[in-house]
Structures are given as structure tokens and as C-alpha cells.
Amino acid sequence: MLKTHMCGNLDSSSINKDVTLAGWVSRRRDHGGLTFIDLRDSSGIIQIVLRNEELNISADNISRIRNEWVIIVHGTIMIRQKGTENKKMKTGLIELIAKEITISNKSNTPPFPINEDIDIDELNRMKYRYLDLRRSKMLNNLKLRHNVTHFIRNFLSSKEFIEIETPILNVATPEGARDYLVPSRVHPGKFYALPQSPQQWKQLLMVGGFEKYFQIARCFRDEDLRSDRQPEFTQLDIEMSFVEQEDILMLIEELFTKMIDKLTPRFSIPKKFPSITYNECIEKYGTDKPDLRFGIEIHDLKKIFLNTEIIIFKKMIDDKKRIRAINIPNGSTLSKKQIKKYNEIAIKYGSKGVASISLDHQIDINNPSMDQVDSLLKQFLSQNELENLIQEMKSEAGDLILISADEVSVTSNILSEIRVLSAELMNLIDYDKLSFCFVTEFPMFEFNKLEDRWTAMHHLFTMPFEEDIHLIDNDPGQVRSHAYDIVCNGQEVGSGSIRIHQADLFLKVLKRLDIDEKIAYEQFEHMIQAFSYGAPPHGGIAPGIDRLVAILAKESDIREVIAFPKTKTAADILTGAPSFVDQKYLDELQLSINEDERQS
Ligand code: ASP
Numbered sequence: 001m002l003k004t005h006m007c008g009n010l011d012s013s014s015i016n017k018d019v020t021l022a023g024w025v026s027r028r029r030d031h032g033g034l035t036f037i038d039l040r041d042s043s044g045i046i047q048i049v050l051r052n053e054e055l056n057i058s059a060d061n062i063s064r065i066r067n068e069w070v071i072i073v074h075g076t077i078m079i080r081q082k083g084t085e086n087k088k089m090k091t092g093l094i095e096l097i098a099k100e101i102t103i104s105n106k107s108n109t110p111p112f113p114i115n116e117d118i119d120i121d122e123l124n125r126m127k128y129r130y131l132d133l134r135r136s137k138m139l140n141n142l143k144l145r146h147n148v149t150h151f152i153r154n155f156l157s158s159k160e161f162i163e164i165e166t167p168i169l170n171v172a173t174p175e176g177a178r179d180y181l182v183p184s185r186v187h188p189g190k191f192y193a194l195p196q197s198p199q200q201w202k203q204l205l206m207v208g209g210f211e212k213y214f215q216i217a218r219c220f221r222d223e224d225l226r227s228d229r230q231p232e233f234t235q236l237d238i239e240m241s242f243v244e245q246e247d248i249l250m251l252i253e254e255l256f257t258k259m260i261d262k263l264t265p266r267f268s269i270p271k272k273f274p275s276i277t278y279n280e281c282i283e284k285y286g287t288d289k290p291d292l293r294f295g296i297e298i299h300d301l302k303k304i305f306l307n308t309e310i311i312i313f314k315k316m317i318d319d320k321k322r323i324r325a326i327n328i329p330n331g332s333t334l335s336k337k338q339i340k341k342y343n344e345i346a347i348k349y350g351s352k353g354v355a356s357i358s359l360d361h362q363i364d365i366n367n368p369s370m371d372q373v374d375s376l377l378k379q380f381l382s383q384n385e386l387e388n389l390i391q392e393m394k395s396e397a398g399d400l401i402l403i404s405a406d407e408v409s410v411t412s413n414i415l416s417e418i419r420v421l422s423a424e425l426m427n428l429i430d431y432d433k434l435s436f437c438f439v440t441e442f443p444m445f446e447f448n449k450l451e452d453r454w455t456a457m458h459h460l461f462t463m464p465f466e467e468d469i470h471l472i473d474n475d476p477g478q479v480r481s482h483a484y485d486i487v488c489n490g491q492e493v494g495s496g497s498i499r500i501h502q503a504d505l506f507l508k509v510l511k512r513l514d515i516d517e518k519i520a521y522e523q524f525e526h527m528i529q530a531f532s533y534g535a536p537p538h539g540g541i542a543p544g545i546d547r548l549v550a551i552l553a554k555e556s557d558i559r560e561v562i563a564f565p566k567t568k569t570a571a572d573i574l575t576g577a578p579s580f581v582d583q584k585y586l587d588e589l590q591l592s593i594n595e596d597e598r599q600s
Contacts, residue, residue, distance in 0.1 A: 002072055008044020012093055014077045021046065021096060022072040022104070024134065025065055026115045035062050038115070039073065039096075042139060047086075047095040048073055056100045068107035068114060068134075074100040126573050129564055141561045144263065145549045149216050151259045152236055159251075161212040161238070166201035168194060168218070173523065176459065178222035180231070188590040194220035197542060200527060202239035203461060203499055206538040207530045211241040216545065222570075228491065228547055228558055231570045238496070239540035245482050245498055248541050249275070249438050252486055252494070256436060264552045269434045273486070277441040282408075286324075286416030288442070291490030292435035294428040296419050298324050298412075301403065304388045310380045316405040323405040326415055327393040328422045331400025332358040332374070338425060342402060342418050349413040351406045357381075357389070361398040365390060420490060434551065436488045444468070444481035445512065453514045458483035460509055461527075462497040463539075469505070472512050486543060493548055496541025503531040 003022040010019070023041035035050040052059040065071065075098040086092035111127075112120040114134045125132040132138055153163065172179050172193035179193035195201075197219045205213045217237040223229060240248065253273050260269055274292070281288050284297045301323040305313040313323050328334070343353040359365075360372035368386055370378060393401050402418060404411040423429050444464045445454040454476050456462060464472065468479040482498035500506045506528060510520040521528065546558040559565035566572055586592060 003041075006043035007039055007041045007046040008090055010046060010077060010091055010094060012079065015079050015094065017077050018075070019077060019096065020072065020074045021048075023070070024107075024114075025067050025069045025071060027067065028065055030063065033059070035065075037065070037071075037073075039071070040115075040134075044090055046091045047080075047089075048075070048098050049095050050098050050101065055098060057103075061103070062101075065103065066107065066109070068110055068131075069103060070105040070107070072102040072104055073098045123567075123573065126565075126567055129574050133563065138560070141549070141553045141555065142563060144553050145545070145561050147263050148259065148549050148552065149545065151263060152214075152216070152255065155255050155258065156212075156214045156238075159212070161214045162210065163215055164205060164210065164213055165215060166195070166198040166205075166217070170195050171523075173200075176221075180220045180222050183589045183591055185588050196221050197235060198237050199459065199461065202237055202540060203501075203527070203535075203538065204530055206239055206241045206501075207533065207535045211536075213237075213239045217542075225566070225568045225570060228550075230546065230558060230562065231566055233558070234545040235542040236494075236545055237540070237542045239538060241536040241538040243498075243537070243539050245440065245484060245539065248496060248498075248539055249273075249484065249486075252541060252543065253436075256486075260434065260552070267432055267434045267552070268430075269436060273436040273438055275438040275440055278439055278443065279441070281439050282412055285419065286412035286414075287490075288439050288485065289487050289490055289492050290416075290437065290439075291420055291423070291429075292437055293430055293433045293489055294423045296326050296328065296423060296428070298326055298415050298419070299392055301325055301389065301392065304385055304392060308380070308385060309382065310377055313405055321406055322408045322411050323403060324411045324415055325389075325393060325401055325403040326419055326422070327395050328400045328402065328426060329396065329428075330398050330426060331402075331422065332361065332398050334400060334422075334425060341421065345417050345421070346404060346414045349410050351404065351410050351414060354414065354418065355403040355405070357386075357401040357403070359390070359395055359397055359399050359401075363397045365395065365397055431554070434488055436486060436493075439485045439487055440483075441465075441480045442483040442485070443477065444472075444479040444483075444509075445476040447477065454512055456509070456513060457481070458495060458497050460513060461499045461506070463500050464505075464509070469508075472508055476512055482539070484541070486541070488548075488551055491547060491551065492544075493551070494541055494543030496539065498537070498539035501531055501535040501537055503528045506531060 004020045007021055007023055021039055023039045026038040026040040026045055029036045033052050037048040037050065038045050039048050050062055052062060055062065073096060075096045077094055078097050080093055080095050110131050111124050114131060117137060169182060169192035172181065172191060176196050179196065181191040181193055184190045184192060198215060198217050202213055215237045217235050218232055219235055220232050222231060225231065257269060257271065260267055276290070278288055281290055286298055302317060305317065305323055308314055316323050339356055346352065346354045355377050356375060357377065358374040359368070363369065363372040368390055370383065370386065373386065375381065389401065395401060404414045443457050444462060446457045448455045458481065463482045465480040465482065471479050483495065484497065485495045486493045500509065507517070507520060510524070546561055549561040550558045553561055555561060564572065564574065571577065
């Protein structure tokens, strides 16, 4: 090694030791004859003191050293003089008095500062990602990511799981997201698909007799990108045989609680992750990804407005639509502008707006006076309705009730978004809380209006509830499944299910999905066959590593925890991928592309 120690690992126990350190110049300060350098390596930063007259290189050469130059320094660790200590630095009590310095490499002036935590243009960060990675934030995020995967590997190994790699070149499948396709040279005209997840492989491993499998698996989906999506991402893929839903959920709960306790103890997490059914979740929070760091639940108001004079509500009840509301504690303090935002949300989802009922801070909640209510509905709202409403919503003086009346899905979209926005506005969110929960009993099928057919809500290997199987043909919307999600702070962190392991049930589900038997055999013969050779009951889950690490690192964009992510247009501007390739490679693949494309 060109160095004896790492900069950040040294402390007072090394005083008077002779060491050799190597790294990058993070900062340099000249004090006439005396130069200070903050030397950075992957472990941290230490102050180097260069006394011109005591060194092997000239003062002139020292003055030429710039930030990001690579140097190797030999010298003695000393305690800093009283008053010059830096409490903000881990090594702030000591410094290296240099005796010998070697300049190993120079550096151009970086396009952005490495040593400051400032906002940097995104494209520049991506183009010079190797410099961006030198910044302490990125270093810490990737160290955390390593610690997470390391913990997972140890935890699951200790429970007798084994890690098995599965193929990257796969057969294309009809369901799910769009595949990334890879043309085959030896089979002209045919394509491999990159795995959207190792779903089928892990199930085949269960048929293969491995009862506990995991993999830190790279997955690929050709979807439109958002802040929490990348074309390639990483999952902790898990599958187990002879299990029930509860076994998988308990495993994940134990893994997550122990991991967070060890790696990021500053977060508070529930000891037991609550389980909420999908239907209950939609009723209470309007979403299957509820943020449980705060209360504010949705209430149904139909019974309160059954005989109302408020025409719009009356019409909703007659049309079998819903009247639902949330109560925002102390929300009467919100400005008109903020309330306008709520209406914009409602309009975005195709509704006319939300009705607001603001309760004065002086109102007697047990005997409310209409005079202390501010609302456009006021002249039609009866005293009885007001009292029932306050009781139902458990409102206090000063609260704001927001009502959305429309189709159930529209009210869900509106109120779930307003719920989160209000919690932010009213400072109800504790950002050191990780409110994990499991969402269970997802519907097996959902109707896809665009394709005019039923599709699998999780995926087509999901096991329906035994007692709902008879509904598959005639009432698919009512079929519940053994699919579950793990959700944290309003984000889906992973999903999984107990799987179908019998061929006849699988074929029945495929039929419901309008995949006819011929196509079913073409696409899934291997699975149908495998299920016919003593497939054990099995199930699994796949938490997303990128999202999990982002949450633990308090990052809102998963690219902050991926070393070399793609841009929002799925491009890699550092290397230029995707790129055109030479015609000779296309010829080998017997592919041709539209020349206009090449020129654009
Ligand atoms: N393969 C599924 C997915 O990627 C997860 C699972 O069911 O285990 O969403």
C-alpha cells in the first residue's frame, strides 16, 4: 500500500506516530511559510501542516498545489495547539506535521466544488459523476447502501437462506411493464428480455427444492421515469417454501427493525408493523400507500347528509357517489391561498373542488353556533348536520373540515393528496419517524379500461383467497388475493405474495386475464410443467433496495443512492448510453434501423 493509515481513522491515540497518508487535497490555506491542507480519502479528512523549510519540495511547488490534486504525505501525527482544534471534524484534535510530500497527480479545476454541500446543476453532476461521488454526501449514501446489503446478507444467511444468481437474459413476458429487449445474434430475429424481476426463477427454485432463497437482484423496466424510478434498479428478492403470508411479513419486520436499529438508530420505528387491509386503507387514507406518521383519517359522511338541503350532496347520494371528509387540526389558520391549493388538487382529479368548513377558535364544540362557522355551505347546512359532522370528525375548535364529493376513486385521490399536503403545512410530520405498515388483501384483479380487460393487480402468479376462487369467472373485481405491500411514510417499499403452485388454478387465472390456452402454453409452459411436478406451496416478497436506502438516507430521489444512475430520459450522459452502433454490428444481428432515426 502507498499509505499506512486512512485519514479519517486517526485520533489522539496516534499522537507521535509516523504515518504515510494519501488522498485528495480538499482545501489549501497559505499562511506565509506555513501551508495547511485538508487531505481527504474515503474514510474522512485530516489537517496536514506543511512547513516550507522542513519539506522535501520547494515552497514554490507547494504553492502550486490545488484542490483535488492527489498527494502522498509522510509525517508525524501531533496534537493541535490549544485553541486551534476543530470540533466539527472527527480528526479535529490532531494534525499531521508533514516531512515528505509526493505529488502523485494533478487535477483540472473541478466543474463544481467538491468540499461544499451546495446545490449543483444536475446535468453537471451526472456528466462528472466520478467527481460528484467524491462529495461526502454521496460517499455516505453509498456506504449506507453497502451497510444495508451487508446487513441483509448476514441476516438472511443466519436464517439459512442462500443467495442464488438468476439469468439476466430471459424470455419476454406479456404482463407487467415494458421489457428491455436484447437481440440475439445466433438466433436472428429473436430477442431476450432483461428481467423485470427474477419472479419466475425464484418460483422455479422453490420447485427445485431450495426452500429459502434470496438475491440482491438487478431488475430492468422500460417505464417512464420519476424520482423513485430508474430503468435499472435493485431488489432484495426473497422466496420461501411452506410458508404463509404471516411468515413472510414477520421475516421482513424482523429484518427491517434490526437493520434500522443497527444502521440508522436515529429513526424511530414501530416495534410491530401494523397490518391494514387494502379496502380499509383506501377507506381511511384514500391510497394503498398511507403515510402513517400523522393521523388525519378520511370519514364517510353519507349518513350525516341523507336528508340534506345541500343540493350537490343530495345529488351525490342519489347517484351512489361518495361524500368523504378529513379534519385538519387547527386548519382554520390556513390562508385563502393554501385553501385554493386544495381546490386545485380537486380540479386536477376531475372534481369541481372541495367544500371547506372552518370552525372558529372560540366555538363551543359541544354546542356549536353557526355564527362561528365559516363555509360557503353555511346557509344550507342544518344545525343538526353541523353537530353530527363535528362529532363524526372529532373536530376541535379551530379545526378545518374539507369535504370531497364525487366517485369513490376521485375522492380518494383528492383527499389522500390533501391529507399529506395538510400534514406538511401544519407541521404534523416527524421526519425522524419511519412509519412502516403492511397493506394486505389486495384485490386479485383490476379492470384496465384502456385494454378493456381484467389484469392482475400484483402479478399473475398471486394466490387468490381460497374462498373467492369461485368468483374468478363471474365477479373478478371481488376476488381478494394473498398479495401484500410493505409501505413506509407513504412510499411502497416492497411487494410480494403467496403464489399459485397448482397448474389448474394458474390456467384458470390466465383465462380470466384473457390469455388463451395456446398463448398460455407458449409463454408459460415451463411454469405449468413445473407446477405439475410437486411444486411446494411458496411465497415471497421483494423490497426495493434503492428506495429503502433513499428513505434511510433521507433522500427524496433514488439517484442519490445509486452510484451511476440514468437521467430522467433513461440516458447515461457520462458514457453516452444509449448510443448508435456501427452498421456491422446491426448486420450481425440482422437488424436494420430507420436512417432518419440515426440522423435525428
Ligand atoms: N416480483 C415481484 C415484483 O417485482 C415481487 C414479488 O412478488 O416477490 O414486484
